[in-house]
Amino acid sequence: MNRLHLLLLAGLWLLCQIACAQSDSTTQQLWQQLRHHPQADTSRVNLLNKLADYDIHKGSISFARRDSLAVQALQLAQRLDDFYGQAYACYNLATSSDYALKKQVQAKLLQALPLAERSGNKPLLIRILSLLAFFSEKQGLGYSQRAIAVARALGSPVLLKRSYQNQADYFANIEGNNYLALQATLQELPVAQQTHMPVEEVDALGDVAERYMAVNDYPQALLYLQQALGKAKTLAPSPQARYQKGWLLYDLGECNLLMGHYAQAQVAYQRALPFADQASTIMQRRRGLADVYERQRNPKALAYARQLMQELQQPPYAEQLWRTRSQVCLTLGRYYLRTRQADSAVYYSRYALHMAQASTAKEPLRDALQLMAQAYAQQKDYAQAYAYQNRYLGLKDTLSNEQTARQVTAIRFTQDLARQKGQIALLTRNQQLQAEAARRQRLLLLAALAVLTLIGGLVFVLARNNRLKQRANLLLEQQKAELQVQRDQTTQALTDLRATQAQLIQKEKMASLGELTAGIAHEIQNPLNFVNNFADVSAELVAELKEAQAAGDTEEVVALAEDLGQNLGKIHQHGQRASSIVRGMLEHSRASTGERQPTDLNTLADEYLRLAYHGLRAKDKSFNAELKTNFAPGLPLVEAVSQDLGRVLLNLFNNAFYAVQLRQKQGEPGYQPTITVSTKQLNQQVQIRVADNGTGIRDAVREKIFQPFFTTKPTGEGTGLGLSLSYDIITKGHGGTLAVESEAGQGTEFIITLPI
Amino acid sequence: MKILVVDDEVDVRVLFEQRFRREIRSGEFSFSFAYSGEEALNYLHEHVSEVVLILSDINMPGMSGLELLRHIREEYPGPPVPPTPQVMMITAYGDDTSRQQAMQLGANDFLTKPVDFAALKSKLISLENHEN
Numbered sequence: 001m002n003r004l005h006l007l008l009l010a011g012l013w014l015l016c017q018i019a020c021a022q023s024d025s026t027t028q029q030l031w032q033q034l035r036h037h038p039q040a041d042t043s044r045v046n047l048l049n050k051l052a053d054y055d056i057h058k059g060s061i062s063f064a065r066r067d068s069l070a071v072q073a074l075q076l077a078q079r080l081d082d083f084y085g086q087a088y089a090c091y092n093l094a095t096s097s098d099y100a101l102k103k104q105v106q107a108k109l110l111q112a113l114p115l116a117e118r119s120g121n122k123p124l125l126i127r128i129l130s131l132l133a134f135f136s137e138k139q140g141l142g143y144s145q146r147a148i149a150v151a152r153a154l155g156s157p158v159l160l161k162r163s164y165q166n167q168a169d170y171f172a173n174i175e176g177n178n179y180l181a182l183q184a185t186l187q188e189l190p191v192a193q194q195t196h197m198p199v200e201e202v203d204a205l206g207d208v209a210e211r212y213m214a215v216n217d218y219p220q221a222l223l224y225l226q227q228a229l230g231k232a233k234t235l236a237p238s239p240q241a242r243y244q245k246g247w248l249l250y251d252l253g254e255c256n257l258l259m260g261h262y263a264q265a266q267v268a269y270q271r272a273l274p275f276a277d278q279a280s281t282i283m284q285r286r287r288g289l290a291d292v293y294e295r296q297r298n299p300k301a302l303a304y305a306r307q308l309m310q311e312l313q314q315p316p317y318a319e320q321l322w323r324t325r326s327q328v329c330l331t332l333g334r335y336y337l338r339t340r341q342a343d344s345a346v347y348y349s350r351y352a353l354h355m356a357q358a359s360t361a362k363e364p365l366r367d368a369l370q371l372m373a374q375a376y377a378q379q380k381d382y383a384q385a386y387a388y389q390n391r392y393l394g395l396k397d398t399l400s401n402e403q404t405a406r407q408v409t410a411i412r413f414t415q416d417l418a419r420q421k422g423q424i425a426l427l428t429r430n431q432q433l434q435a436e437a438a439r440r441q442r443l444l445l446l447a448a449l450a451v452l453t454l455i456g457g458l459v460f461v462l463a464r465n466n467r468l469k470q471r472a473n474l475l476l477e478q479q480k481a482e483l484q485v486q487r488d489q490t491t492q493a494l495t496d497l498r499a500t501q502a503q504l505i506q507k508e509k510m511a512s513l514g515e516l517t518a519g520i521a522h523e524i525q526n527p528l529n530f531v532n533n534f535a536d537v538s539a540e541l542v543a544e545l546k547e548a549q550a551a552g553d554t555e556e557v558v559a560l561a562e563d564l565g566q567n568l569g570k571i572h573q574h575g576q577r578a579s580s581i582v583r584g585m586l587e588h589s590r591a592s593t594g595e596r597q598p599t600d601l602n603t604l605a606d607e608y609l610r611l612a613y614h615g616l617r618a619k620d621k622s623f624n625a626e627l628k629t630n631f632a633p634g635l636p637l638v639e640a641v642s643q644d645l646g647r648v649l650l651n652l653f654n655n656a657f658y659a660v661q662l663r664q665k666q667g668e669p670g671y672q673p674t675i676t677v678s679t680k681q682l683n684q685q686v687q688i689r690v691a692d693n694g695t696g697i698r699d700a701v702r703e704k705i706f707q708p709f710f711t712t713k714p715t716g717e718g719t720g721l722g723l724s725l726s727y728d729i730i731t732k733g734h735g736g737t738l739a740v741e742s743e744a745g746q747g748t749e750f751i752i753t754l755p756i
Numbered sequence: 757m758k759i760l761v762v763d764d765e766v767d768v769r770v771l772f773e774q775r776f777r778r779e780i781r782s783g784e785f786s787f788s789f790a791y792s793g794e795e796a797l798n799y800l801h802e803h804v805s806e807v808v809l810i811l812s813d814i815n816m817p818g819m820s821g822l823e824l825l826r827h828i829r830e831e832y833p834g835p836p837v838p839p840t841p842q843v844m845m846i847t848a849y850g851d852d853t854s855r856q857q858a859m860q861l862g863a864n865d866f867l868t869k870p871v872d873f874a875a876l877k878s879k880l881i882s883l884e885n886h887e888n
Contacts, residue, residue, distance in 0.1 A: 570770065
């Protein structure tokens, strides 16, 4: 923020570094060269322009003189059709104008611009564009952007860095948006690092710090200042380095002061002082010291500030440095307010206000208004105090509103930038796509070539093959014989396979029988238990009967005889039960006779249901299921091979139990495994339905269940033949149908339909 | 001594009544019958203080004998408060796993079918003597 004057003076302080110390001698040399070069050529134009340009920095020649030098250069260049010379001259004319006459400066620069473009001299073009940015109001941004674009295209980090620096100044001073300025400066920094010039890096770091201070982010500013000062230590001694160090230390003082670190601020200001060569910078730094003394309540604060004030009121400062003077007045005002000398406080704050109004900076004005209010309050002039307090608050609000507005603009700008970047990325992508397409075409071409080569190779090979054909024919005869042998082998393999299949079917039968065995054992055990026990107890009863007869207890004899009769009935009943089971087992294991006999489906279904249930219970004692039977009474007998039909039923029951058991293991709360078997007569058909509420069958699986060797059971548990055989038995063996209805997770129902 | 017999085979009743006719007549034993685990539990809820011994089959439709045993041991954990009946399990599958499972659940004895009534009778008598 303190650097604007430099930039405005030089447009770009490109030459400032080289200038400063040597400029006097350089100017002398130039004058000398000019005198020895009276020829009216471009060299002379250049000399004239350089002189006009250099003088600006030292102020050793009057504005009028510079103006005349530039006019001479312009006229000569016009005669020579020297565009560069013309542009340079116009630029010099612009910089020697009074900057207050903005339109005039702008006109000169706009005259210089097309000339510079035609000359093709990019550095000059950048200088013109950069300066134009400051004299074109809001259009300045466009010029500034162009300067950046030209510098980037030129590939010069130094010029690019300065263009960013310039843009930051534009944002801060023309648009008054410190946030945008900060953004520009943050872009300046990496470019400065690319220059690999410590001076540029220190400069950029200092810029970033100042921009952060401008947006009140003091901790961040402090960080960059420390970084800049660290880097500055590596600089070789030079006037430029000295100048930079001075500024950095002064900024360090300012930053610390604003953060309330007064001791550090004092040290920084004191260290900055010996680096100041110009009277104005000396005053600025001393002003800082005065403020620190006052804030630290240092006894010498008053004397120091007064001394400063006195010097500032005399030439050459009397009509300059408004801001510095306003700030010194504020320091004095604060001192008197603190020491409760209300009259003096009012006097100095009024003075500060006056000075602040003369300067363009708003912060001193705000501080002055606040001080006025406080001073009047101390004087007990509350009406005045109130008025100033209101003005103070108003300005403060305006400033913070402005701050908000700046932030909003900054955000919008960033978004625009991002959008532009997006568009650029899109263009780049398009380019890449085109490149990709081109590459693909090349590949295609190459592939086509490769194919042609291959075809060529193939033709050659075919021709060769033709010659070999005769020999191949001979070979073919041999192969034919071999093929015959192989065919015989295949036929043999097929026969073997069929045998194996038959064995597998038998194995399936045995497997289902095996599952039955345990059930049969249990089923037989129970009736046998009764047979034995009733026989035993009957023997006892007979003994008792004899005793009772001997004793002549007729009543007891009758009762015992009744019991005996009942027992004989029980023995017979349980004996029948056992033999029926054994018969069933025998029937099942016996190879099917294939003879159809009238069969009671209800009995058959009931018998096998019990067998299957107990078979499973024998293996898994924890398993329980509800068995529901719904047999149609008076069902007509069906001509069927009962062993085969029994096998089908057994298979369906086993599957049903397996499914409910699987679902039970999933631990569903309140799940009651249920198997329902029902029979029904329909016209000329009989239907047996076996339903379970087990895991159900998924659609994908349902299509395959009747295929041989398909099983969902783990390896080794199922043969995959059960349903396949059942299907064959029902459809081929009995002319019936076997259908399935199922919903995954709900249950399955198999429906056997047999003709009567 | 009151004994509850639990078995799904209905004929068990006739068998027990004849086997223990003398003891029933003399009032030494009295038998009640339940034909499922659920029925047995219901009976116990009403007569727990009377029943001294439970003889239960393991393999029954619905609640199995082992489940019944678990319920009994949970509901009547024994002294000091509610009296706990003795439980003997009877099964056609006299394998070790069933036996261990029954013992773990707190069975007092484990008998296999066919039931040896002479042995059972002596067990009951010794139990009765012990009770007295």
